[in-house]
Amino acid sequence: MSKHVPRIVAVLPRGETLRNFVYSGTLDQVAGSVDLTVMSVLPSAELSALLSSRFDDVRELAPIAERVAVTRLRELLDVAHGRWLWSEAAQSRWRVRDSEATTPALRLKRMVKKAACYPLANRAGIRLLERAERAASKWLRTTREYLELFETLRPSLVFNASHVHSPHAIQATQAAQWLGIPTATFIFSWDNLTSQGRIIPSYDHYLVWNDDLRAQLLDIYRSVRPEQVSVTGTPQFDFHFRPEFRLTREDFCRKVGADPSRPIVFYSTGMANPMFGEPRIVEGIADIVAGLDQFGPPQLLVRVYPKDRTGRFDDLKQRRPDILFPEVPWEPAWLTPKPEDSALLTNTLRHAAVGINAASTISLELCMFAKPVVNVGYNPPGMNIWPWDYGRFYTFEHYRPVVESGAVAVARSESQLREMLVDALRAPDARAPQQRALMSRMFGSTLDGQSGARVAECLVALAGGPSTGAGRPLRTEIAC
Numbered sequence: 001m002s003k004h005v006p007r008i009v010a011v012l013p014r015g016e017t018l019r020n021f022v023y024s025g026t027l028d029q030v031a032g033s034v035d036l037t038v039m040s041v042l043p044s045a046e047l048s049a050l051l052s053s054r055f056d057d058v059r060e061l062a063p064i065a066e067r068v069a070v071t072r073l074r075e076l077l078d079v080a081h082g083r084w085l086w087s088e089a090a091q092s093r094w095r096v097r098d099s100e101a102t103t104p105a106l107r108l109k110r111m112v113k114k115a116a117c118y119p120l121a122n123r124a125g126i127r128l129l130e131r132a133e134r135a136a137s138k139w140l141r142t143t144r145e146y147l148e149l150f151e152t153l154r155p156s157l158v159f160n161a162s163h164v165h166s167p168h169a170i171q172a173t174q175a176a177q178w179l180g181i182p183t184a185t186f187i188f189s190w191d192n193l194t195s196q197g198r199i200i201p202s203y204d205h206y207l208v209w210n211d212d213l214r215a216q217l218l219d220i221y222r223s224v225r226p227e228q229v230s231v232t233g234t235p236q237f238d239f240h241f242r243p244e245f246r247l248t249r250e251d252f253c254r255k256v257g258a259d260p261s262r263p264i265v266f267y268s269t270g271m272a273n274p275m276f277g278e279p280r281i282v283e284g285i286a287d288i289v290a291g292l293d294q295f296g297p298p299q300l301l302v303r304v305y306p307k308d309r310t311g312r313f314d315d316l317k318q319r320r321p322d323i324l325f326p327e328v329p330w331e332p333a334w335l336t337p338k339p340e341d342s343a344l345l346t347n348t349l350r351h352a353a354v355g356i357n358a359a360s361t362i363s364l365e366l367c368m369f370a371k372p373v374v375n376v377g378y379n380p381p382g383m384n385i386w387p388w389d390y391g392r393f394y395t396f397e398h399y400r401p402v403v404e405s406g407a408v409a410v411a412r413s414e415s416q417l418r419e420m421l422v423d424a425l426r427a428p429d430a431r432a433p434q435q436r437a438l439m440s441r442m443f444g445s446t447l448d449g450q451s452g453a454r455v456a457e458c459l460v461a462l463a464g465g466p467s468t469g470a471g472r473p474l475r476t477e478i479a480c
Helices: 015-023 026-031 045-054 068-085 088-100 104-120 123-139 145-153 163-178 211-220 235-241 249-256 278-290 314-319 339-351 362-368 390-395 400-405 414-426 432-443 451-462
Strands: 007-012 035-040 057-060 157-160 183-186 205-208 229-231 264-268 299-303 354-357 373-376 409-411
Touching: 007 015, 007 026, 007 145, 007 163, 007 451, 015 026, 015 045, 015 235, 015 339, 015 451, 026 035, 026 045, 026 451, 045 057, 068 088, 068 104, 068 123, 088 104, 088 390, 104 123, 123 163, 145 163, 157 163, 157 451, 163 183, 183 451, 205 211, 205 451, 211 229, 235 339, 235 362, 235 451, 249 339, 264 278, 264 339, 278 299, 278 314, 278 414, 299 339, 339 362, 354 362, 354 414, 362 373, 362 432, 373 414, 390 400, 400 432, 409 414
Parallel strands: 007 035, 007 157, 035 057, 157 183, 183 205, 205 229, 264 299, 264 354, 354 373, 373 409
Antiparallel strands: none
16 A cells, blocks of 8 residues: 655745745755645746756646635735734835825725725734635635645645735635645745735745744734744745855856956845835945045946836946946746846855945845945935835834844935945954844844755645755756
8 A cells, every 4th residue: 555645735926936945946855755736937938947847747827817806805904904013114105005196086095995994903803804805715716726626636735935925826825725725835025024915815834034023923913823833044045055156256257247356336226116216326326436446446236126127227227337237137027036146146245345225135145245234224315205215214123123233334325325335345344243143133043055945844844744854955056
């Protein structure tokens, strides 16, 4: 009599989940212990072929429209959650949505939404809305596709690789729940619980970056029990700690068009919304860098936020050949990093002399490499960007501890940024003790290149499979 082998269905609803769980080798390790079905968005023929070459059962995750009543209930739940949570990020989003209501019709619609959410913006009201949303999702469902699929596959676990991209995964995850199949999800980023919306639907198990996220999750979602939350670290940082991704300085500079003999000032841009006027900030920094003759002068390398498809830096690229704008290898479909982007980012961090950004996750990654960080805390000179405010980003709950730790410097003006940049180039190790303390407090021992292995071990255990041997080297996708 053959022994039953558990099956895990991994749902990859966004391009970044391929980086986190495919390129990192996480799902290969899962597939080595249990049967695996991969349900993924397919951004290109090349990436579709990559998935098919690595996994036996790959299926396309196609968006399925839902009824208007269901989507409206989710909108109301999301608004009520934000009003109840009332974090700094939620307050900022509230003001922005108010400012976007620029016509009588839009103002009326906004007023109705706010009026409807106020009496429900409490724990009891949100529980009521969640029950209504779940019931409506089931009884007004528009497909049986995933119900029939899971009745055939009979998986032991359905794993949504990014809770924040649930609109594309929700049909699969809720079908599993209706059939009594356990579900798990990965909390995608460190700011998601305080700056993004409600987790819809709820899950049986959650995988998180660190203890802070675990504590936040248990505080906000009181129905979640401690044993339902596992701290694994995030596989997106694993690439930084794997020697196979390292390039020599000469090879890296040749790749991005830089001079290996001069310091590299690395600027990483943010989202077009809310980072209005950022090209003006970048050009101001370029002028500062060009005047630092005592350091070479340095060269400014700008990594444009991969999801920014507005072309807002095109003019700067044409006018300022002194600024390096290496191509960021992402597929526009489903906002998908290509395998070679991991090596590019890792080596940019490794070979930079100092990093500048506006409250980005890149700040944490620079600290991992013990690189000085200067944050932009001033608005673009001469521009009115209300209701946005660069300085306000540093009050957001997820980023405030970074500032308070002293691991980064926050410039409140262009002149102060110049002073901080000079200090960083002169004494790059000045904040190293604070950076080490911050990394230890935030990540403990998980910055070891093995977060993907811990995720795999956790998923297989949840599915009732054998140990994966977490800690052994993972298969990674390298394309330097």
